Amino acid sequence: MLHTVNKSPFERTSLDTCLRLAKKGSAILLIEDGVIAAVKGTAESAKIEGAVGNHPIYVLGPDLKARALPEDQVIDGVKVVDYAGFVDLAEEHGAHNAWL
């Protein structure tokens, strides 16, 4: 299963719920405001830092760039993908579960 989270962890609990209910090993892609969770050195960074061992985690590059969040500030172990990469993840990981 491919999980996507499109909300900032500072605003909503979507990421918490995703991390609680995503089966170990399933993939997580952070998109839209969800990309804020992928950044190092914030009060919310620990959530993704703690999850990289349990899930392959990805972040949508165009959404980082739009928000002036540099790729070199992305948490170690999180891979940056573009829309084509999003399509590949959807193909590879099975059903899509959007945590809104």
Next chain:
Amino acid sequence: MAEYEFDTEGVKKTFTFMNRKAPYGTVYALEVLETVLISAAFEQHANIVFVDDGVYQLKAGHDTADIGMKNFSPTFGIIEMEKEDADEDEDIDMVWRILVEKESMEARGLSEDDFKVDIEVVTAAELADIVDASDCVIGG
């Protein structure tokens, strides 16, 4: 555009309907339930899941008179009837489960007795497996 013709003959999938929002503050709860009911016409398996503030949708005793909105909780009665029909009628190949995440329920100080329909309480770990095994996830 011309309508695309899907070949759905004999297709049996498991849909998960993910309800995570409290009732009335937004329209999502109501419109997800409409999709649940439509899926019955296609005889598809369904997990009707309530997590986070979605558990408040099931609470008995909604009274919307003073906010002037339609009380949609009677829809759960229809869903329960559809589920009972599917459970009892051998000719209907459709399994419906109404699932509440234990962690979300307890975090809100609720118990099974607070709900207006019969539900299955499952842990987050159990729910993760159930949702992971479904083919389509629809929510709001």
Next chain:
Amino acid sequence: MKFGILINEGPFTHQASDTAYHFTKAALEKGHEVPRVFFYYDGVNNANKFSAPQADDRNLVKLWGDLAAEKDVDLVVCVAAGLRRGIDEASLADGFRISGLGQLVEAGMGCDRLMMFGD
């Protein structure tokens, strides 16, 4: 692979329709099929032909309509959700059609993946 797309939000308040559009384009460019996009909730506003964004902004109503014409994508607006929000045959933009919620369930049944974009 066949991708079905579900869009739950309109073209301006949320990014959902933008993300869905870029996903759909990328999928088509990779040679996948996107037989149907279903517009539900406020997503029906993506089909409002009276929508008039400023000239320097993207126009998702037109972008979806053009994509449908070019790539033969079936753009379906939920009838009940549409009527509630004033989307009917008189306000429907080119490239879209109005039908029932069953068309969403059918897309879920007939596609390899159903991708949902919302708020």
